[in-house]
Amino acid sequence: QKEVEQDPGPLSVPEGAIVSLNCTYSNSAFQYFMWYRQYSRKGPELLMYTYSSGNKEDGRFTAQVDKSSKYISLFIRDSQPSDSATYLCAIHASGGSYIPTFGRGTSLIVHP
Amino acid sequence: DAGVIQSPRHEVTEMGQEVTLRCKPISGHDYLFWYRQTMMRGLELLIYFNNNVPIDDSGMPEDRFSAKMPNASFSTLKIQPSEPRDSAVYFCASSFGQGILRKNTEAFFGQGTRLTVV
Numbered sequence: 451q452k453e454v455e456q457d458p459g460p461l462s463v464p465e466g467a468i469v470s471l472n473c474t475y476s477n478s479a480f481q482y483f484m485w486y487r488q489y490s491r492k493g494p495e496l497l498m499y500t501y502s503s504g505n506k507e508d509g510r511f512t513a514q515v516d517k518s519s520k521y522i523s524l525f526i527r528d529s530q531p532s533d534s535a536t537y538l539c540a541i542h543a544s545g546g547s548y549i550p551t552f553g554r555g556t557s558l559i560v561h562p
Numbered sequence: 563d564a565g566v567i568q569s570p571r572h573e574v575t576e577m578g579q580e581v582t583l584r585c586k587p588i589s590g591h592d593y594l595f596w597y598r599q600t601m602m603r604g605l606e607l608l609i610y611f612n613n614n615v616p617i618d619d620s621g622m623p624e625d626r627f628s629a630k631m632p633n634a635s636f637s638t639l640k641i642q643p644s645e646p647r648d649s650a651v652y653f654c655a656s657s658f659g660q661g662i663l664r665k666n667t668e669a670f671f672g673q674g675t676r677l678t679v680v
Contacts, residue, residue, distance in 0.1 A: 491673070491674075491676075492673055493670075493673055494653075495670075495671065549595075549607060549610065549618070552605040552606075553604060554605075555605070
């Protein structure tokens with residue numbers, strides 16, 4: 451079992467829909483949680499990060515962490531075709547190296 | 563700054579040939595990372611450097627892979643000899659501080675080198 455599991459999709463939704471992207475992890479030492487967005491043929495770019503349970507909002511994006519269930523989510527409200535990309539969760543522990551473990555990524559397609 | 567610059571963008575080579583991938587990190591960044599991305603395995607860390615010194619190369623798959631960072635503005639990843647299973651997209655990323663923790667220390671990725679070994 452990989453340390454970070456993520457459904458590769460693709461997830462196809464109509465424009466305006468609420469999107470939910472999820473990851474599960476196995477290592478309870480993980481304390482920092484990030485979401486990266488990767489457009490086709492580009493490198494990943496950091497979208498959001500959080501280090502605590504609960505919600506963090508940034509515009510149309512909300513990151514949610516449930517440490518008790520080892521489950522993290524990214525919600526996108528009012529999804530737009532420009533949100534079409536692969537979303538990767540990345541997680542790392544609090545001590546030592548801050549090098550994250552990435553999920554495989556979920557491909558999201560928002561169609562007009 | 564132009565961001566992290568990788569070359570070439572695409573590389574097609576025959577099995578057994580030597581392949582060299584190049585990376586120019588963002589000026590002033592002290593960490594450099596090499597990643598490999600495939601559909602099956604996702605994004606995997608191969609090696610990372612701090613101040614030009616290799617810190618952790620445990621992700622390098624085999625002795626056929628080697629990486630160097632002769633100075634703060636240049637790094638190479640070499641595969642010799644290359645095999646079809648090395649086909650993947652290779653990313654270089656750089657950060658200031660042991661990045662990726664916060665927005666102001668995040669790692670910035672290059673556009674990647676798509677390697678195909680036939």
